[in-house]
Amino acid sequence: MTKIHVKTNINGDKVEFLTDPRETLLDCLRNHIGLTGSKEGCGTGDCGACSCIFDGNLVSSCLVLGVEAEGKSIETIEGMAGEKELHPLQKKFIEMAALQCGFCTPGILIAAKALLDRNNDPTESEVRYWLAGNLCRCTGYDKIIKAVMETAKDIRETA
Amino acid sequence: MAKDELAKDFKYIGTRPNRPDGYDKVTGRAKYGADVAAVGMLHGAVLRSPYAHARITSINFEKASKLDGVKAIITRDDFPVGIDGDTLNLLENTIAGEFAYYDGHAIAAVAATTVHIAKEAINEIEVEYEVLPHVIDVDEAIKPDAPVIKNNARDFSVPEGSSPNVASYIEFGTGDIDGGFDKADLVKSGRFKTEAAHQGYIEPHACMAQLDHDGQGEMWVCTQGHWYIRQMCASVLGLEASKLCVTPSEIGGGFGGKTTIFIEPLALALSKKSGGRPVKIVMSRAEVLRATGPTASASMDVKIGITKDGYLTSGSVEFRMQGGAFGGSPVSEALQCAFAPYNMPAAHHIGYDILANRPRAAAYRAPGSPMAAFAVESLIDEICTDLNLDPIDVRLKNAVKEGDKSSYGPKFKKIGLIETLEAAKDHPNYSISLGDNQGRGVAAGYWMNHGGETSVSVSLAEDGSVNVTVGTPDIGGSRASIALMTAETYGIPYDSVRVNIAETGALGFNEPTHGSRATLASGKAVYEAANQTISEMCQRVARKWQIDPDAVFWENGYAKPAGANAGDFSPISIKQIASEMDQTGGPIAGHHEASIRGVGHSFGVHIADVEVDPETGRITVLRYLVAQDAGRAIHPSYVEGQFQGGAVQGIGWALNEEYVYGADGCLQNAAFLDYRVPVASDLPNIDTIIVEVPNPDHPFGVRGVGETGIAPPLPALANAVNAAVGARLRSLPMSPGKVLKTIKTGEDGC
Ligand code: FES
Ligand code: FES
Numbered sequence: 048m049t050k051i052h053v054k055t056n057i058n059g060d061k062v063e064f065l066t067d068p069r070e071t072l073l074d075c076l077r078n079h080i081g082l083t084g085s086k087e088g089c090g091t092g093d094c095g096a097c098s099c100i101f102d103g104n105l106v107s108s109c110l111v112l113g114v115e116a117e118g119k120s121i122e123t124i125e126g127m128a129g130e131k132e133l134h135p136l137q138k139k140f141i142e143m144a145a146l147q148c149g150f151c152t153p154g155i156l157i158a159a160k161a162l163l164d165r166n167n168d169p170t171e172s173e174v175r176y177w178l179a180g181n182l183c184r185c186t187g188y189d190k191i192i193k194a195v196m197e198t199a200k201d202i203r204e205t206a
Numbered sequence: 207m208a209k210d211e212l213a214k215d216f217k218y219i220g221t222r223p224n225r226p227d228g229y230d231k232v233t234g235r236a237k238y239g240a241d242v243a244a245v246g247m248l249h250g251a252v253l254r255s256p257y258a259h260a261r262i263t264s265i266n267f268e269k270a271s272k273l274d275g276v277k278a279i280i281t282r283d284d285f286p287v288g289i290d291g292d293t294l295n296l297l298e299n300t301i302a303g304e305f306a307y308y309d310g311h312a313i314a315a316v317a318a319t320t321v322h323i324a325k326e327a328i329n330e331i332e333v334e335y336e337v338l339p340h341v342i343d344v345d346e347a348i349k350p351d352a353p354v355i356k357n358n359a360r361d362f363s364v365p366e367g368s369s370p371n372v373a374s375y376i377e378f379g380t381g382d383i384d385g386g387f388d389k390a391d392l393v394k395s396g397r398f399k400t401e402a403a404h405q406g407y408i409e410p411h412a413c414m415a416q417l418d419h420d421g422q423g424e425m426w427v428c429t430q431g432h433w434y435i436r437q438m439c440a441s442v443l444g445l446e447a448s449k450l451c452v453t454p455s456e457i458g459g460g461f462g463g464k465t466t467i468f469i470e471p472l473a474l475a476l477s478k479k480s481g482g483r484p485v486k487i488v489m490s491r492a493e494v495l496r497a498t499g500p501t502a503s504a505s506m507d508v509k510i511g512i513t514k515d516g517y518l519t520s521g522s523v524e525f526r527m528q529g530g531a532f533g534g535s536p537v538s539e540a541l542q543c544a545f546a547p548y549n550m551p552a553a554h555h556i557g558y559d560i561l562a563n564r565p566r567a568a569a570y571r572a573p574g575s576p577m578a579a580f581a582v583e584s585l586i587d588e589i590c591t592d593l594n595l596d597p598i599d600v601r602l603k604n605a606v607k608e609g610d611k612s613s614y615g616p617k618f619k620k621i622g623l624i625e626t627l628e629a630a631k632d633h634p635n636y637s638i639s640l641g642d643n644q645g646r647g648v649a650a651g652y653w654m655n656h657g658g659e660t661s662v663s664v665s666l667a668e669d670g671s672v673n674v675t676v677g678t679p680d681i682g683g684s685r686a687s688i689a690l691m692t693a694e695t696y697g698i699p700y701d702s703v704r705v706n707i708a709e710t711g712a713l714g715f716n717e718p719t720h721g722s723r724a725t726l727a728s729g730k731a732v733y734e735a736a737n738q739t740i741s742e743m744c745q746r747v748a749r750k751w752q753i754d755p756d757a758v759f760w761e762n763g764y765a766k767p768a769g770a771n772a773g774d775f776s777p778i779s780i781k782q783i784a785s786e787m788d789q790t791g792g793p794i795a796g797h798h799e800a801s802i803r804g805v806g807h808s809f810g811v812h813i814a815d816v817e818v819d820p821e822t823g824r825i826t827v828l829r830y831l832v833a834q835d836a837g838r839a840i841h842p843s844y845v846e847g848q849f850q851g852g853a854v855q856g857i858g859w860a861l862n863e864e865y866v867y868g869a870d871g872c873l874q875n876a877a878f879l880d881y882r883v884p885v886a887s888d889l890p891n892i893d894t895i896i897v898e899v900p901n902p903d904h905p906f907g908v909r910g911v912g913e914t915g916i917a918p919p920l921p922a923l924a925n926a927v928n929a930a931v932g933a934r935l936r937s938l939p940m941s942p943g944k945v946l947k948t949i950k951t952g953e954d955g956c
């Protein structure tokens with residue numbers, strides 16, 4: 048199939064790529080742009096491992112077509128850390144052992160950041176429901192939820 | 207809270223440092239199975255059977271091969287003939303021969319320049335099938351007139367007159383069973399059933415392989431054990447193992463399911479057929495569910511006798527398990543675990559391994575133990591309810607301890623079941639009062655973590671830091687625990703140790719990261735290897751000081767003279783020894799290879815509180831406690847993580863997860879939307895108690911912690927549901943419809 052030329056912005060960088068119109072944004076990130084931090088756990092919108100921020104909204108990038116990225120602005124896990132240090136969520140996840148295999152981690156970090164950017168004082172139940180679309184099979188979620196709650200607390204205290 | 211009888215002062219063990227691979231894993235940099243590409247790489251796709259059981263009468267791929275971009279198509283004809291035994295089963299499961307044995311069974315595979323072309327080509331392959339009768343349910347499959355899956359499947363152990371689908375039969379026991387039942391005040395029996403569950407690792411299987419016509423090749427693959435992959439690929443393809451170099455990627459979960467081959471030999475065969483171009487295959491989620499290795503489904507009869515003051519007198523079990531079309535269900539492990547926590551004066555075990563038209567079962571966390579625990583621990587709870595006895599007290603009265611002979615034979619060394627039961631009983635969760643429709647359930651579980659074949663090396667870097675090389679992929683923080691044990695052995699900072707996971711050429715054979723063995727076995731071997739280098743360092747220092755090597759000892763990262771008689775020398779640090787290596791005899795390295803015997807018996811006790819909605823049958827888990835004997839918690843956070851993760855997999859198995867088959871024998875729920883693993887909003891926090899009764903067979907007391915936690919949730923939740931609403935479910939999962947039916951009719955779901 049003839050490829051389509053897409054111009055977009057990823058993690059603040061201007062990016063252009065050619066895509067088969069059947070490809071998802073996740074395929075494009077991983078296979079054309081080399082950003083393999085977003086993962087494919089299901090390809091059907093059920094696991095959240097491919098979570099990205101698409102023009103300010105949290106999306107499953109496996110449910111977005113690559114061509115839809117035209118003119119948009121996209122944030123992925125690779126853009127989450129600052130130049131000097133990790134994002135507070137990334138730091139807290141390491142400190143509190145909120146990952147085991149780490150495969151769900153990029154998606155969960157992106158989703159948790161989207162939550163804290165909107166609401167830095169969520170209840171535990173809000174965190175649990177916000178992250179209900181992100182499957183983690185290793186941790187039982189306990190340490191993930193605690194790490195998000197702790198990070199929110201730190202953010203509030205330093206704000 | 208840690209109960210530690212052999213308290214020992216450790217500097218690093220028991221602390222909670224950041225894991226060495228933390229940065230890579232929170233920034234998206236870590237490379238998993240599907241994250242690599244190579245120049246000239248092709249993409250593979252697999253054609254799978256749409257039937258549960260069929261004879262393949264013809265495969266025509268002429269049209270497919272003409273598609274632009276298709277480089278290779280393989281079928282069973284591309285694999286060697288004359289293979290038998292277990293290797294034949296592996297090959298048959300990798301790619302069907304004359305018969306397709308289950309929905310999703312691989313029939314052919316294509317390599318093409320893009321994924322899209324490979325998938326198009328798959329659709330163009332024409333296969334003619336003669337559909338055959340199938341059987342899915344384990345109780346149906348064992349009937350004498352069940353559809354026959356394979357002729358001559360049975361081995362020597364199977365009694366005359368059994369169903370042709372019985373692949374093997376096991377029977378063992380001890381004591382006077384009938385006499386034991388006669389002595390009992392209460393004898394109770396029941397039938398229990400569990401459905402197949404999938405490990406549900408979030409990363410689908412993926413590999414990139416390259417194989418030349420001269421038989422040399424390499425592979426990048428997400429696996430728990432790359433030596434297993436190498437051995438299995440070599441045997442089904444007729445290659446020499448040493449010519450295949452297998453490198454493990456980071457791994458996105460496995461839980462036992464990534465210890466065997468599925469797509470790997472296909473990728474190698476496609477590469478060879480396309481002239482040695484690298485071929486990458488990534489499974490879809492549907493393929494993972496249909497065609498990898500879930501666990502077995504089980505039908506189980508249990509009978510237990512007990513005195514009125516709560517002492518067990520006799521027990522018998524008959525477990526029937528199907529593990530797919532090739533046999534290999536974990537029925538033997540299930541039998542071993544069944545009564546393992548208890549002193550049973552008489553115990554009798556019978557097991558049947560049964561074939562059904564389902565994918566070949568792979569290991570899943572404590573294989574067999576969760577099913578056994580569901581049957582036995584549910585029945586013990588029924589007994590406690592009938593006799594009005596406290597469920598923890600009854601377990602304490604019968605709990606095995608050091609010196610006892612287990613129900614399956616071996617004598618226990620120091621074990622921690624009693625300590626674990628007591629810790630659970632003392633926890634506040636056991637006394638919180640409950641409201642209407644709420645109930646509390648208790649259950650115990652067991653797993654025999656094992657050592658196995660292990661090979662590791664350590665080497666001193668020129669600045670005195672240490673490289674450790676192991677062959678066990680890091681699934682959940684084992685780099686951290688191995689670095690901690692290394693730091694402890696040398697007495698050097700945790701940050702001065704780097705743990706590498708090597709490809710198959712770099713070390714001798716290693717069993718996978720399975721059976722909770724990474725920290726157990728690699729840790730023990732690393733301790734030995736590090737001590738080799740320590741004695742080498744002491745010898746070099748002795749030469750320098752011109753004293754006897756025995757007069758030098760090692761402490762906290764320094765070689766020191768052993769007492770005043772040895773001479774008055776200032777201690778020499780590992781840094782200095784390292785900086786002088788060149789002059790003192792060259793590089794310093796150690797290695798250790800062993801088939802590590804000894805078992806880390808690990809017991810766990812869970813307490814679950816649930817609320818059941820009597821109108822909908824929905825179960826909400828209110829609070830959950832895991833108490834388990836870790837032996838020694840090297841990195842307590844990752845030990846807790848194993849407890850919590852295991853418990854939640856068990857909760858999923860108990861409440862939602864099951865393989866649902868249609869009348870056509872095809873899997874109906876091959877997606878995460880329908881195969882529903884627990885999500886964050888389903889769960890409370892999972893409280894943990896790490897009990898530490900050190901394993902006498904391990905230098906640091908480690909028992910292995912990964913497996914046990916998945917077993918108790920199945921019965922603990924069933925027991926809690928019964929306590930909440932008086933509904934005894936003897937069949938899993940306890941989906942709302944089933945719960946409602948049990949509440950209304952009293953039927954147990956079996
Ligand atoms: S891969 Fe997108 S939601 Fe699972
Ligand atoms: S850490 Fe493995 S899936 Fe979440």
